[in-house]
Amino acid sequence: MPTQLAELTAPGRTTVMGILNVTADSFSDGGRYLDPEAALNHARELVAAGADIIDVGAESTRPGATRVPADVEAKRVAEVVGLLRAESIRTSVDTMRAATALAAAEAGVDMINDVSGGLADPDMYRVMAQTGLPVCLMHWRADAFGDASGTADHGGDVVRDVREELARLVESAADAGVAPSQITVDPGLGFAKTPEENWALLHALPELVAGEYPVLVGASRKRFLTAIRAERGLDHTPIDADPATAAVTALAAQAGAWCVRVHEVAVSRDAVDVAAAWGRGRG
Ligand code: PMM
Numbered sequence: 001m002p003t004q005l006a007e008l009t010a011p012g013r014t015t016v017m018g019i020l021n022v023t024a025d026s027f028s029d030g031g032r033y034l035d036p037e038a039a040l041n042h043a044r045e046l047v048a049a050g051a052d053i054i055d056v057g058a059e060s061t062r063p064g065a066t067r068v069p070a071d072v073e074a075k076r077v078a079e080v081v082g083l084l085r086a087e088s089i090r091t092s093v094d095t096m097r098a099a100t101a102l103a104a105a106e107a108g109v110d111m112i113n114d115v116s117g118g119l120a121d122p123d124m125y126r127v128m129a130q131t132g133l134p135v136c137l138m139h140w141r142a143d144a145f146g147d148a149s150g151t152a153d154h155g156g157d158v159v160r161d162v163r164e165e166l167a168r169l170v171e172s173a174a175d176a177g178v179a180p181s182q183i184t185v186d187p188g189l190g191f192a193k194t195p196e197e198n199w200a201l202l203h204a205l206p207e208l209v210a211g212e213y214p215v216l217v218g219a220s221r222k223r224f225l226t227a228i229r230a231e232r233g234l235d236h237t238p239i240d241a242d243p244a245t246a247a248v249t250a251l252a253a254q255a256g257a258w259c260v261r262v263h264e265v266a267v268s269r270d271a272v273d274v275a276a277a278w279g280r281g282r283g
Helices: 036-048 070-085 098-106 124-131 158-175 195-203 205-209 223-231 238-254 265-280
Strands: 015-021 053-057 091-094 111-114 135-138 183-186 259-262
Touching: 015 036, 015 265, 036 053, 036 070, 053 070, 053 111, 070 091, 070 098, 091 098, 098 111, 098 124, 111 124, 124 158, 135 158, 158 183, 158 195, 158 205, 195 205, 195 223, 195 238, 223 238, 238 259, 238 265, 259 265
Parallel strands: 015 053, 015 259, 053 091, 091 111, 111 135, 135 183
Antiparallel strands: none
8 A cells, every 4th residue: 555645744734844865966955965874864864853754856956957867866766765764764756757756666755756747757647656656746837857947938927827737737647547635736936937936826825725735835945035135135045045944834834735845844843833833823
């Protein structure tokens, strides 16, 4: 029996997904966790800090990133997923390749997270269906799924486009046999979107949450957040965006997001706990 989405859903609060990039070039942590032992140690730290699930990715989508060869990606993620599985740590695999998703599933991964929403690889929906695992379909309109830079023309209504395009992804996945009860969606903050579009999507989060599928929010350390500090002339490296990320987490949790995907877990876990306690204050 594959992992059910309900098992990855923290009772009474937003789920916290910790990011583990097993890459050479991710924009905030590239190269630090390429060694499987270092990756395992970092995953343990993320869990100790309050992560419910660890998202393992071996391919960066940062602007300017080049794609990692398929066999290298599959080997890197499967190895780390296997190590985490041996410690009963829940994992998702962040990949656009069906073969990598399958290798991760064989190593015991609990969820498939595809930033292309299943569009980058014609076999992805079939593998999602075959494994029966929970999936995250992220919105990213792109001609070629290389890096996340550039923008798409949303005719002034990014919220409408993202809702409609996510609905189409869900339909395609379901047509291929993915159980609707295993599907989550993600507006894809920072993926071919302007800062204004990212804020419009966050503003509209209650609308997205009101839809049929649980919503995952990935704002952590993204450029539209560091921009807040840059505007004030402050340091604005990706890590400097951790407090702003925690603020997004609190507001996203308040808006009913199912999950937040973050690098710095401890403060985001506090933020979702605060939002949950605040909600219980209604009595
Ligand atoms: N962002 C990144 C990678 N994977 N997955 C989902 N579901 N949502 C996201 O927003 C997302 C993602 C890019 O960020 P990273 O390079 O810091 O991991």
